[in-house]
Amino acid sequence: MGVLAFCQSLLTTIFPPSFRYTFLKFFNRISNYFSCYCYFDITEIDGVNTNELYNAVQLYLSSTAAATAASAGRLSLTRSINSSAVTFGLAHNDTLFDTFKGVAVQWEHIVTQRPSQSFSWRPVPDEKRGFSLRVKKSAKDMVLGPYLDHIMDRAGEIRRLNQDRYLYTNSRGGSMDSARPGHPWEAVPFKHPSTFDTLAIDPRRKAEIMADLKEFASGESFYRATGRAWKRGYLLYGPPGTGKSSMIAAMANYLNYDIYDLEITEVSSNSELRKLLMKTTSKSIIVIEDIDCSIDLSDRQKDNKHSKYRQRGGHRNYPSPDDGPHGPGSVTLSGLLNFTDGLWSCCGSERIFVFTTNHVEKLDPALLRCGRMDMHIHLSNCSFEALKILLRNYVGLEENDLDSETIAEFEAVVGKAGMTPADVSEVLIRHRRERMKAVKELLVELKRRAEGDKEGNVVVDDDELYFKENDKKFN
Ligand SMILES: Nc1ncnc2c1ncn2[C@@H]1O[C@H](COP(=O)(O)OP(=O)(O)OP(=O)(O)O)[C@@H](O)[C@H]1O
Ligand SMILES: [Mg+2]
Numbered sequence: 001m002g003v004l005a006f007c008q009s010l011l012t013t014i015f016p017p018s019f020r021y022t023f024l025k026f027f028n029r030i031s032n033y034f035s036c037y038c039y040f041d042i043t044e045i046d047g048v049n050t051n052e053l054y055n056a057v058q059l060y061l062s063s064t065a066a067a068t069a070a071s072a073g074r075l076s077l078t079r080s081i082n083s084s085a086v087t088f089g090l091a092h093n094d095t096l097f098d099t100f101k102g103v104a105v106q107w108e109h110i111v112t113q114r115p116s117q118s119f120s121w122r123p124v125p126d127e128k129r130g131f132s133l134r135v136k137k138s139a140k141d142m143v144l145g146p147y148l149d150h151i152m153d154r155a156g157e158i159r160r161l162n163q164d165r166y167l168y169t170n171s172r173g174g175s176m177d178s179a180r181p182g183h184p185w186e187a188v189p190f191k192h193p194s195t196f197d198t199l200a201i202d203p204r205r206k207a208e209i210m211a212d213l214k215e216f217a218s219g220e221s222f223y224r225a226t227g228r229a230w231k232r233g234y235l236l237y238g239p240p241g242t243g244k245s246s247m248i249a250a251m252a253n254y255l256n257y258d259i260y261d262l263e264i265t266e267v268s269s270n271s272e273l274r275k276l277l278m279k280t281t282s283k284s285i286i287v288i289e290d291i292d293c294s295i296d297l298s299d300r301q302k303d304n305k306h307s308k309y310r311q312r313g314g315h316r317n318y319p320s321p322d323d324g325p326h327g328p329g330s331v332t333l334s335g336l337l338n339f340t341d342g343l344w345s346c347c348g349s350e351r352i353f354v355f356t357t358n359h360v361e362k363l364d365p366a367l368l369r370c371g372r373m374d375m376h377i378h379l380s381n382c383s384f385e386a387l388k389i390l391l392r393n394y395v396g397l398e399e400n401d402l403d404s405e406t407i408a409e410f411e412a413v414v415g416k417a418g419m420t421p422a423d424v425s426e427v428l429i430r431h432r433r434e435r436m437k438a439v440k441e442l443l444v445e446l447k448r449r450a451e452g453d454k455e456g457n458v459v460v461d462d463d464e465l466y467f468k469e470n471d472k473k474f475n
Contacts (some may be wrong), residue, residue: 011330023404024165031456035137036136036137036138037134037135037136038134038135038137038140039132039133039134039137040132040133040135040144041110041130041131041132041133042054042057042130042132042133043128043129043130044128044129045128046217053130053148053151053152054131054146054396055155056106056151056152056155056156057131057151057155057210058090058131059105059154059155059158059159060151060154060155060158061090061096061098061131063154063158064096065100070346086310087407090107090109091109092109092111093108093109093110093111094109095107095108095109100143100146100147100150101142101147103135103136103139103142103143104136104148105133105134105135105143105391106133106134106135107131107132107133107134108131109129109130109131109132109134110129110130110131110132111127111128111129112128112173113127113128114125120470129318131417141355146408151363154197159189160283161256164189164190165189165190165252165256165257165258165259166187166188166189166190166259167187167188167189167192167258167259167261168185168186168187168258168259168260168261168280169185169186169260169261169262169263170184170185170186170260170262170263170266170267170276170423183279184272184275184276184279185260185276185279185280190252190258190259192249192252193249194246194247194249194250194253195250195253195254196209196210196250196254198246198250198389198393199243199247199250199389200243200248200382200386200387200390200393200421200424200425201243201247201379201385201386201387201389202385202386203385203389204454205377209247209375209377210254211234213251213254213255213352215256215349216232216352220349220350221349229349230349230350230351231349231350231352231353232353232374232375233340233352233353233354233355233372233373233374233375234251234352234353234354234355234373234374234375234376234377235354235355235356235357235360235362235363235368235373235375235376235377236248236354236355236356236357236377236379237356237357237358237359237377237378237379238299238358238378238379238380239358239420240358240420240422241420241421241422241423242379242380242381242420242421242422243379243422244289244356244369244379245289245356247377247379248285248287248354248356251285251352251354252285255283255285255352256283257283257284257285257352258281258283258284258285259284259285259287260280260285260287261285261287261289262276262286262287263294264288264291264294264295264331264336264424265294267330267331268330268331269330269331269335270330270331270332270335270338270339272331273331273335273336273339274335274338274339274344277339277344278344278365280351282349282350282351283350283351284351285351285352285353285354286351286353286354287350287353287354287355287356287357288336288353288354288356289355289356289376290357290358291355291356291357291363291367292357292358292359292363294361294363295331295332295333295336299333333364333366333367336367337366337367337372340353340367340372341371341372353372353373355367355373360376379420381419381420381421382414382416382417382419382420382421382423382424383414383415384410384411384414384415386421386424387414387424390421390424390425390428391428391439394425394428394429394432394438395428395431395435395438395439396435397435397439402439406439406443409443409447410446411441413443413446413447413450416449416450417445417446417447417449417450418449419446419449420444423445424442427441427442427445428442452453
């Protein structure tokens with residue numbers, strides 16, 4: 001490049017423009033012929049359109065640049081709208097080396113001043129930007145196809161990671177015949193802070209779930225090879241306040257997926273349910289909370305009519321049996337089964353279905369079978385392991401910070417007390433400014449419940465007995 005620049009400046013001063021042009025063309029041809037490299041230019045604007053590949057390369061190089069940030073001389077930093085992450089980029093006229101399948105390539109970001117235009121229909125940037133890819137001629141074929149595909153995939157992934165994620169719901173006037181036909185989902189940015197670190201469940205079970213999720217997310221070729229739709233179902237069951245909703249948020253944060261919180265009582269028919277499904281995107285978690293309260297199971301369980309629309313003392317409004325023909329009962333169990341496992345369930349890919357329930361025995365076995373609900377996760381009352389996590393997260397106490405006597409006391413009472421993680425965290429929040437007081441108060445509360453305080457007994461007996469029975473069935 002240096003020699004070329006020198007020749008250019010020499011020619012500019014001595015020879016007329018037409019001669020210079022012919023000479024440079026000839027010189028370039030000769031040098032290209034003898035060079036072992038070939039070059040590909042990717043300009044920012046291709047004619048009048050923005051070049052998608054330019055944006056992809058820029059994003060792709062941002063991850064490579066980030067990795068070499070400490071050694072690189074100069075990088076440019078950007079942060080786009082709707083993004084909470086800063087991306088690194090190659091500074092103007094800087095170069096960066098990358099390797100793909102053992103082949104080294106060089107990227108150069110070339111920025112030149114655009115000649116001023118008197119008139120243009122479309123504003124164009126003052127600078128002409130482009131990337132130049134230098135690759136050995138012998139590796140050209142290998143690079144052009146697979147490397148550029150790899151760049152496009154990786155750029156898509158980075159874009160998704162940088163973009164804020166959304167929580168969608170169909171409940172606020174989101175019916176298909178509403179004022180916004182074709183947009184059945186309402187979205188808000190998803191900011192739930194729950195992660196697998198903050199989730200207080202048995203660490204071994206946690207590791208199993210995380211491994212399962214990771215395996216699913218990276219399993220495209222497996223699902224393709226086995227002819228299965230790339231989706232997975234999780235059933236979360238357990239008493240209120242044991243972390244079912246928190247786990248869904250943790251799953252979404254772990255995989256960087258959007259969440260579609262499907263309020264099935266707002267869906268008036270099976271076909272509407274199918275349309276909602278069609279409007280969901282890949283890399284998302286489709287959630288139906290309290291499934292036993294949301295759907296009429298009578299088309300499969302004629303003899304179990306009393307189970308439907310149970311009113312739960314709590315936080316949601318469940319429909320009454322008087323709902324009209326277009327009311328909540330209009331989605332049938334078979335509609336839901338088709339939703340999770342029918343042909344339409346694979347109209348997108350990489351999707352997770354999560355159903356939650358407090359009463360797993362109310363669910364039809366057809367809904368629970370593998371392929372629909374592949375993993376059944378029991379979230380139980382607070383165990384000793386979960387308690388340790390809550391103590392660490394809420395008041396910053398590790399096991400070593402407590403004396404052996406207190407630990408033994410916790411271990412002895414926590415199982416019998418039958419407190420949910422929500423109950424435990426409530427006590428800890430109340431006294432979070434005085435850590436040791438929080439520990440003392442928690443111990444008092446646990447003992448009170450374990451010793452058969454009236455309130456405690458109700459919680460312990462119902463849930464423990466009930467879930468012991470179901471654990472035999474589901475674990
Ligand atoms: N396993 C847990 N780990 C950490 N925090 C938890 C856990 N379970 C409950 N909590 C805390 O208790 C609160 C309630 O939990 P969450 O809403 O996840 O319970 P849930 O099982 O979904 O209850 P419901 O059945 O009533 O919907 C959350 O704000 C969370 O902070
Ligand atoms: Mg919940």
